[in-house]
Amino acid sequence: MAELMDIIASFLASSLRQAAPLSLAALGVAYAEKAGILNIGEEGIMLSGAFFGFIAAYFSGSLFVGIISGALGGILISMIHAFMCIKVKANQTIVGLALNFFTLGLTSFLFLLVFGQNTKLPSVASLNPITLPVLSKIPVLGPVFFSQNILIYILYLAIIVFFVVFYKTEWGVRLTAVGENPRAADSAGLGVNATRYVSCIINGVFGGLGGAYITLAQLGYFQEDIVSGKGYIALVVVILGRHNPVFILLSAMLIGFAESLQFSLQTMGIPLPSQAFSMLPYLIAVIVLLLSAGKSSSPAFLGIPYERDKR
C-alpha cells in the first residue's frame, strides 16, 4: 500500500514537473486569447525565454537573473507579435509561424556565436527545490507539491492571481469584453488595442518563464530547438483548460502524466516504441478538440484585428 502511494506520489511529482512549463506558458496564452490575440508564436516566445534565461544565468552565475532574463526574452518576441497583429493587422497564424522560424534561427545562431561548436554543452546548475515548512508535511501531496523549485511556486501564485483577475475583478470583465466584442468595449471607452498590448506583455512574461523553466529547472543546458513543440502544446492546454487557470494546470498535468509515463516505461525497458507515448499528448489534443466542437471557450473575436471604422 505504502509502495503504491510512493509510486503515485512520484508520478504526480514528475507530471507536475513536466506540466510546469506548459502551465506557465498556457496561462500567458490564455490571457492573450481572452483579449482576442491568437498566438501561434508561443513556441518562439518559449524558445526565446529558454535561451535568454540560460545565457543570462550562465554568465551572471545567478539563476534569479536567468529567470528575469527569460521573462524579458519572452517579452521581446511577444512584442514583435503584438505589433504585427495589432498595428499591422497581419494574419496572426502566419505572424506566429514566422516568429517561430525567426526565433529558432536566432537562438541557435546566437548560441553558436557565443559558445562556438563544442562537443561538451555548456551548462548551469539547475534550480533547487525549496521545501516549504508545514505544507510539505502533508502526507503524499505535501512533498509532491511543496518541495519544488521557485518557478513552480511562481506558477501556483500565478494561477491564483489569474483566477482572481479573470473571475473576480473588473479587469477580467474588460478583458472578456475586448475579446468577445471589441466594438462594444470601444464604445464603452475601453482601449481595445491597449488592452491587447498589455495582454501580449503578460503572454511574453509567462511564455518566457515557461521556456526558462526548461533550461533552468529541467535541463540546465540549452541546445537548438530545445522547446520542441511545447509552445504548440501550450495552445492545446489552453483549449483543454477552457481558459480557466485551474483547469489549465490540470490539463497540463494530464499531458505531463503522459510524458512521465513514457519516461518510466522506457526506463523499465518495456519494449514499446517511445513514440507511442510521445505522440499521446498530441492525440489527446486532437480528441479534446473534437469533443469540444461547438462549445469552444475561445472568444468570438480571437485572432481578428479591431478596426474602429469598419462595420
Added chain:
Amino acid sequence: MQKVILEMNHIDKSFFGKKANDDVYLRVMEGEIHALLGENGAGKTTLMNILYGLYQADSGEIIWKGEPLAIKSPKDAIDRKIGMVHQHFTLVNKLSASENITLGLKTKGYPFTDRASLDSKISEISTRYGLPVDPGKRILEMSVGEQQRVEIMKLLYRDVDLLILDEPTAVLTPSETDDFFAVLERLREDGKAIIIITHRIPEVMRIANEVTVLRDGKVVCSKSIGDLDEEKLSQYMIGRDLSTLKREERTGGNVLLNIDGVSLEEKGKKVLDNLCIKINEGEILGIAGVDGNGQKQLAEVILGIRKLGGGSIYLDGNRIDQLSIEERKNMGIGYISDDRHRDGLVMDMNLEENMLLRSERSGFLHHGFIDKSALKSATEHAISEFSIKTHSSGIPVRLLSGGNQQKLIIAREIHDSVRLVIAFQPTRGLDIGASEFVRSLLLSERDKGCAVLLISADLEEIFSISDEVAVIHSGRIMGIVRNNSDVDMTRIGLMMAGKEVM
C-alpha cells in the same frame, strides 16, 4: 417654459460625393420626445451618428446646453451625457447585464468591483423607470427586448440627459412596444430628452411631442405633433403620393410558388409562423412589412440557406424544401439578396468569375473546364445590355459602384430559364435611376411569365410594381390585398403594425 437642450444647425455630411445630410437642423427641448422621421436612407442615422461622435460633420454646429460642442468619439458624447442605442446592440454576450451596464466605468474599489452594490443601484434605476432587468443574467440568455432594456440601462446608469434611440421598436413585439413606450414616458416626466429615429408614422403620433422629418438628407418639416396628422406626415416623409409604374392589370397563370404553412424557430423565438403565400406565373407578389419581421428568413428558406422548421414549399407542384440550394436554383430560382457583399458577390473575383456563380452555366463549362472566351463574351454582353459601368470584365467587382454590382447580380440571376425571382430589397442603396431600371426589369420578367417575390421595406416600391401585396408581421402574413387603385393604405399600415384588420 422648457429649455432648449440641443441645437444642431446647418449640418452637412457627404459620403463619396453623395449628400447624406444637407443643411440639416434639429432642436430638442428638455423633457421632450422628439421623433426623427424618414424613409430608409433619408439621413436620420447619419445625423445622429454625427451627434454621437461616430462621424464628423463636414460643416455645421452643435449647441449642447447653450454651448458649442465638439464631439470626437462616443466617449466624448457619453461624458457630455449624450447616449445612443444603436439598431445593432453593442453588448458583450458572455457578460452579465450588470457587467455590461457598468463596463468601462471605474467604480468604487476598482478593480475589485463591489458587484452587489452595483446590482442594487441597477435595480433601483430599473424600478424607478419600470425597466425590468435581471443584473446577473447573461446577455446570451436574453430576448431581444431584454437586451434593449440593458442598452437603455447602460445610458441611464451613466445618467445621460439625452437618449438617442435608433429604430427601437423594430425588434419589439407589440406588447413589448407598449411597455417600452411607458418607459419613454417616465423618462420624459423625469426631464430627459429623447430622440427616437423611426419610419413608423403611427408610433410618432403615439409617443412624440415634436417631429422632424428628413427626406433625401434635407429637413422637410419640423413641427409639434399637435399640428400634424398621419396623412400629412406621410406626405412629408414620402414627398408625393405613391406613384405606380405603368403596369397592365392582368391575372396570372398557374400557381408557381406555393408556401404552405412554413414555420421556423430561431433561438427559441418563432421567426416564421405558419406562413402561407402563393404566387402565380406572371405575377409579382410584394411582401410589405417593417424590417426584421421574418423577411430575411422567408427569402432564405425558399432558397434553402435555412432549413424549415415546419410546413412545405412547392415550386410548380414539386416539393422543394428538402432539396439542396443548387437543385432549387437549377429548377429556375433567381435570387437577389439584400446583402450583395455577403450573399451575392465574391468581391475579390472579377466580373466574369462572378457571372460564373450562376445556376445556368452549361454554356461555360466543357467537361469541367471553364470556357473562358464564352464566359468573357457572355459577361461583356451583360455589361452592355445592363449598361454596367466598368473598365473591363476582368477587374474585381469590389471596384464597381453599388448600383453596378447590383446590376451584375441581376444580369446573372435573371436568365432565360428562370421561373421564380426572389428579389429581396433589390434597390437598397441604389440611386433613383438604377432603382427604376431594376423595377422595370422585374416588371418585364413578370410580363414574360415569371413569378416574382418582391420583399421590400419600401412601400412605394412595393405598390409601384406588385400585383398583390402581402403584409408580414412577426413572421406571419397579416393580410393579402390586390394592388389596384383603391388600396386602403391605413389598413396596410395597421397590418404592418401587427393589427388584425381582416
Added chain:
Amino acid sequence: MKRKEASLAASLIVLFLTILLSLVFIGVAGDSLSSSISGFFKGAFGSAYSISEVFVKAIPLTLCGLSVAAGFYSGFTNIGAEGQFYMGAVAATVLGMYCPFLPGFLLIILGIVLSFLFGGIWAAIPGVLKAKFGISEVINTLMFNYIATGIVGILLQTVLKAPDAYFPVSSYMPEGMWLFKIIPGTRLHAGLILAVLSAIFMYVFVWRTWAGFKIRAVGSNRRAASCAGINVSLSLVLSSLLSGGFAGLAGFSEIAGLQHRLLEGMSPGYGYLAIVASLLGGNNPFGIILASIIIAVIQVGSQGMQRSSGVPTAISNIILGLVVLLILLRPVLVKALSKGDNNG
C-alpha cells in the same frame, strides 16, 4: 505617390531591409563580410553539384508549397504539410517493401497515387472536422504533424524496420522504383519533373476548372458561394485532400528520388518552410517554384557560408522569418507611401 508605384517601392524596401538585416547578422558572425558572401554564392552556385543541390531541396519545397497553397484557396490553413509529407513517404515505403515484385513503372505510378492519397487523407481528416464541425484546422493540422512523425517512428521500430539495421530505418526500395537522375553524378532526380508537372496541374485545376473555381469561391466568400448553390463542405474537403496530396507527393519524391528508404527526420521542416514558400510565391503555382528555389538557395548558400567563414547555418531560419514578417508589413508600407494620393 501613386498606389502602383507605392506598391513597387514597398516591395523594394522589403527586399532591401531583408538583405540589410541579413548582412548585419552575417557581419556579426562571419570572419569577414566578403568571405561570407562569396562563401554564400559559391555554396549555392559554385559548381554543377551545388546548383543541383539547390534544386534537390527545391523539389520537396515546391510540392509542399503547392500543398499549402491548395489549402489556402479554400481558406484551409494547412500547417500540416510536414505530417502529410511523412504519410506520403510511408505509403511509398510500404509499397516498395511489400510489393518489390512489381515492375518499376508500376511501382512509380502506384507510389504516386498512394502517396497522394495517404497525404491527402491525412489532411482531409482536419478538413472534414473543419467543414462539418467548425473545428479550427490550424491546431489540428499541427497536431497531426506530431502524430505522423510518431507513427513513422513506431513503424520504423516495428513493421518497416530493415532486418539488418541497427538504427530505425526501413530497407531500401527496389531499384525499379528509384527515379532516374536528371544530371548524372549529382543527386538531382526526376522528382523535379514531378514538381513542375504538379505545379502545372495545380494551375490548370484551380484557374481553369469548375471544381477549382468552386474552391476559390469558397475561400473568398463562403456565404456567397453557398448562396450560389456550391456545396461548401465538399469544396473544403476536396481542397484539403488536394492540399495533403501534394505534400504526400513530396514524401514519395524524397523516397523514390533521393533517400530510397524511409528515415526518421527525413524532412528538415519542409512542411513548415512551405508556408514561407507559398506566401513568398503569392500562392501562385509558378511563383511557388521560384520561391522554393530562392529558399533553397538561402539554405544551401548558408551552408557554404558556414564552411567559408563560420556563419552558423541557423542564419537561414532567421532570414526566412524576417522575410515573412517584412512581407506582412508590406501593406502598411504601401499605405504609408501612397498617403496624400487616394485616387488609387
